Amino acid sequence: MKTVFVDVDTQLDFMIPSGALYVPGAESLIPTIARLNRFAADHRIPILSTVDAHSENDPEFSIWPPHCVRGTTGQHKVAGTLIDKYSAQFVFEKQTVEFGSTAPFLAEIERLGADRFVVYGVVTEHCVRSAASGLLKAGKRVEVVTDAIRSIDEQAGAQVLSQLHAAGATLTTSTAIAGTN
Ligand SMILES: [Zn+2]
Numbered sequence: 001m002k003t004v005f006v007d008v009d010t011q012l013d014f015m016i017p018s019g020a021l022y023v024p025g026a027e028s029l030i031p032t033i034a035r036l037n038r039f040a041a042d043h044r045i046p047i048l049s050t051v052d053a054h055s056e057n058d059p060e061f062s063i064w065p066p067h068c069v070r071g072t073t074g075q076h077k078v079a080g081t082l083i084d085k086y087s088a089q090f091v092f093e094k095q096t097v098e099f100g101s102t103a104p105f106l107a108e109i110e111r112l113g114a115d116r117f118v119v120y121g122v123v124t125e126h127c128v129r130s131a132a133s134g135l136l137k138a139g140k141r142v143e144v145v146t147d148a149i150r151s152i153d154e155q156a157g158a159q160v161l162s163q164l165h166a167a168g169a170t171l172t173t174s175t176a177i178a179g180t181n
Helices: 026-042 097-101 103-112 124-137 154-166 174-178
Strands: 003-008 047-052 089-094 116-122 141-150 170-172
Touching (some): 003 124, 026 116, 026 141, 026 174, 047 103, 089 103, 097 103, 097 124, 103 124, 116 124, 124 141, 141 154, 141 174, 154 170
Parallel strands (some): 003 047, 003 116, 116 141
8 A cells, every 4th residue: 555644734834933823832743743754754655745835915814824925934844844865755835725625736646646645734623634634535545643733723623633533534643653763
């Protein structure tokens, strides 16, 4: 079974306390996510890294404070989530939360030709949900790494996890996926 790891939006604006749309506690995930990405690279598992890439006047900024504007530092991925000298980390740029059900994302999924997708990153109830739901609707096996995701609204995050589980996703841990080193 071919696997792809899906590293959702691990960008400075979301992941560090000085970020423009900081997800509380997200910085504590960085070592775990770095470990998952390294594990993928070590095992020649492709990584699909989604990133927000907004224009300065993006319509999304009527809902959220400006974040991840193309060309700003905050739009960059956290250093530890980028794998050097590894040709199978694919960066997928997106502008909307509902990217998971869009044709470009689904085309990227099909291009990767995998049937199992291990999903982690931020934000649980927004872009992690979107990616996981899109994958499930595409008939893929989805495993969500519960200690490598973070919500803004804890209750909403918990609700999304139970919805994803009901829709067929497996809830797993970074240790189960990648061991402890
Ligand atoms: Zn955004």
